[in-house]
Amino acid sequence: MSTMHVFVYGTLKRGQPNHHWMTSERPEHGRASLVGVARTVRPFPLVVAGPWNIPYCVDRPGEGHNITGEVYRIDAEKLRHLDVLETYPTHYNRRLEEVTLLDAPDATPLSAWVYLWEKYTEDHLQLPFLENYANDAASERRYVPKDQRTLQTTC
Ligand code: PCA
Numbered sequence: 001m002s003t004m005h006v007f008v009y010g011t012l013k014r015g016q017p018n019h020h021w022m023t024s025e026r027p028e029h030g031r032a033s034l035v036g037v038a039r040t041v042r043p044f045p046l047v048v049a050g051p052w053n054i055p056y057c058v059d060r061p062g063e064g065h066n067i068t069g070e071v072y073r074i075d076a077e078k079l080r081h082l083d084v085l086e087t088y089p090t091h092y093n094r095r096l097e098e099v100t101l102l103d104a105p106d107a108t109p110l111s112a113w114v115y116l117w118e119k120y121t122e123d124h125l126q127l128p129f130l131e132n133y134a135n136d137a138a139s140e141r142r143y144v145p146k147d148q149r150t151l152q153t154t155c
Contacts, residue, residue, distance in 0.1 A: 004074060009068070010133050011133075013070050029081045038100055042062065043065050046129060056124065057115065057117060058116070063125075063129070094113050095113070097112060
């Protein structure tokens, strides 16, 4: 069976609101196993944006920070399952990016799928650039789960 890596930096991380998409083991949802905490080799702007406070890794490599997230080994079914959540390719795009495991900083970087945001505007680039996303209770920008998005908006 072919496996690959995905690097998650937002709501799919452990302790975040969509992590159950990683751990679901229904056969049609595929399989994922945690490899470790990692950081992107290239910096990116990581922002929380829009009416639902969604974390976005903006597709402008070279700006922002080396982003901290988690790498998982996944099968093709899990990638298809995550694509449903992320509405790939109409909402997010995804690309293979190099990431370094924090506990193996001298090892060859891994190539991992990352969901990237190409549809940014100048407004996105005015937001604070994060290094490590967390949807914590104290945040003013609480993530609104997909099934709670009743707000109609033109954003
Ligand atoms: N989910 C994906 C992309 C942003 C998000 O919230 C992730 O965690 O990497």
